[in-house]
Amino acid sequence: MSFLLLGFFTGLSLILAIGAQNIFVIEQGLKKQYVFLVCLICSISDLLLIFLGIFLFEYFRNFFTDRVELIFNILLLAFLIYFVISKIKIKYDELNIDYKNSTISLKSTVIKTLGFTYLNPHVYSDTVFFLGNFSKNFLISQKYYFGIGAAVASFSFFFCLGYLSKFLSKYLQKQIVWKFINSFIVFFMSILAFYVLLDIIY
Numbered sequence: 001m002s003f004l005l006l007g008f009f010t011g012l013s014l015i016l017a018i019g020a021q022n023i024f025v026i027e028q029g030l031k032k033q034y035v036f037l038v039c040l041i042c043s044i045s046d047l048l049l050i051f052l053g054i055f056l057f058e059y060f061r062n063f064f065t066d067r068v069e070l071i072f073n074i075l076l077l078a079f080l081i082y083f084v085i086s087k088i089k090i091k092y093d094e095l096n097i098d099y100k101n102s103t104i105s106l107k108s109t110v111i112k113t114l115g116f117t118y119l120n121p122h123v124y125s126d127t128v129f130f131l132g133n134f135s136k137n138f139l140i141s142q143k144y145y146f147g148i149g150a151a152v153a154s155f156s157f158f159f160c161l162g163y164l165s166k167f168l169s170k171y172l173q174k175q176i177v178w179k180f181i182n183s184f185i186v187f188f189m190s191i192l193a194f195y196v197l198l199d200i201i202y
Contacts, residue, residue, distance in 0.1 A: 003142045007149025014126045021116040029165025034109045039162040041113045046154035053132025080193035
């Protein structure tokens with residue numbers, strides 16, 4: 001259960017951010033256009049990428065010497081430090097959400113959703129590299145729980161964002177809300193960075 005919760009909160013802290021994908025999901029929710037499909041594509045994509053990262057690092061686990069593992073841990077620590085600093089330095093500009101009920105076709109919606117998901121380089125660093133690397137020393141059962149927890153966070157977040165967008169959009173435009181969200185992310189990721197640092201030292 002602890003690895004399930006760890007995966008959930010780690011995945012949630014990665015996905016909670018001001019970004020084009022989240023804004024697109026909010027817009028589709030406001031327009032009530034293909035909301036379920038958009039949320040499903042985003043959630044399943046995250047699930048696939050999360051387990052891709054976990055399985056990749058599990059597959060190459062036998063090739064990890066102490067030196068290789070040290071290098072990966074240093075890269076992981078560098079990623080976490082960069083992630084935390086970028087959250088601290090973020091500018092809380094108001095979101096530019098399109099409230100107009102302009103209709104887009106099903107095909108266009110699917111293409112845009114896939115584009116916002118797979119053409120975003122951060123999705124690979126956050127899911128494949130970070131989650132896979134962070135869980136590389138977990139037992140295989142722990143990896144599954146960790147991955148399921150992160151995937152549940154994605155499903156919960158995207159469907160809540162899509163279907164509660166009309167309610168949430170009023171609050172997500174307020175800077176204080178994003179400051180609170182980013183404070184949570186900075187705190188949680190700093191704890192993970194400290195955990196990785198201890199792993200490097202000892």
